[in-house]
Amino acid sequence: MTSPTPESFYQQLLHVCNFLERGRTPYMVVGGIAVSIWTAPRATVDLDFVIGLTEEERPSFIKSATEAGIVVFDPKPMSFKKMRLLRMFLQGKETELIMLDFILADDEYKRASLERAIHLPWEGREIKVASPEDIILLKLLSGRGQDRVDIENIVRMRKASLDISYLQRWAESLSLSESLTSFLRQ
Template identity: 35%
Template sequence: MAAESFLAQSLSTLITDFNRRGIQYALAGGWAYSALVEPRATTDIDILLLMEQPSRDRLQSLLSSLFDATIVHPAAMVFRGISIWRCVGILKNQEVVIDVLLADSEYLRTALARRRQIFLGKVSVPIVTVEDLIVLKTLAGRLQDQADLQKIRLRQDDLDVDWVYVAEWKVKLGLAT
């Protein structure tokens, strides 16, 4: 069996630390897709996080004990109403990108409240629901997100998707087609 990748090790360390500290978060992005739909490659960690008074310093403090060095971009990127802080953790000359999505809107607080627990290996991790994964991927709209959404549609009978919830949030967020 191959050694666990640096990305997977970093995810495990992050989850274990957040769980120990009682931080309100949920795994999102490629890791959530892999857990909920089907395994696929990803190059970063996407975390939906509830944080009071978010700042570069608070994020730096949150992640600094996990890495030899942590670089947090100077300000959050705001994309379609979602605040995303790009963080880079460096450990033993290896880097991992952690995108922190702030639960700072009605929708994202709802998505965080709806999170479900799953196990990745022996570690329990809160993860966004498949419905919220669909909404988040629709918001992002990149080619990879579109491909992921197509696969979700192909597997929708197996995934037991609440399409009414998805449609309601798409309308509220101005994504309805």
């Protein structure tokens, strides 16, 4: 398996966004791509999305994904800390394989974050991307090493424009206030 070229990677991002829009699945791009939009570009090897999908809609989503050429790793959601996600793969050129993580908007916060998705121009069209505040909150929920680095970069580059009251309100609701405060003090 080889890493995708940037062109192929961005084409696959658009392919997945088109798939989600055709199925009228609410979505927003998160993860390394979204971080790169709001800060400096950084390497990433997967595509991450938050999607609005009910349990009842999941079987038809899985079927549609398969029909769109997306390989379903497991039709049941995986749990990771405070998130549930569907892991899938997309075949790129030749031996390229791109991992797709679809984080389920299965709580009040994640559903609200989808409403705040920002429409941005991308390769001649628009895609929906998480706001800097929602990337911070989602990364606080995940809490991995790279997530901490991403939060630091977003705060450093966007602090003056962040909606601090929004961050504090949801951080309190999600029991993340202490973690958020430590990043905002930097």
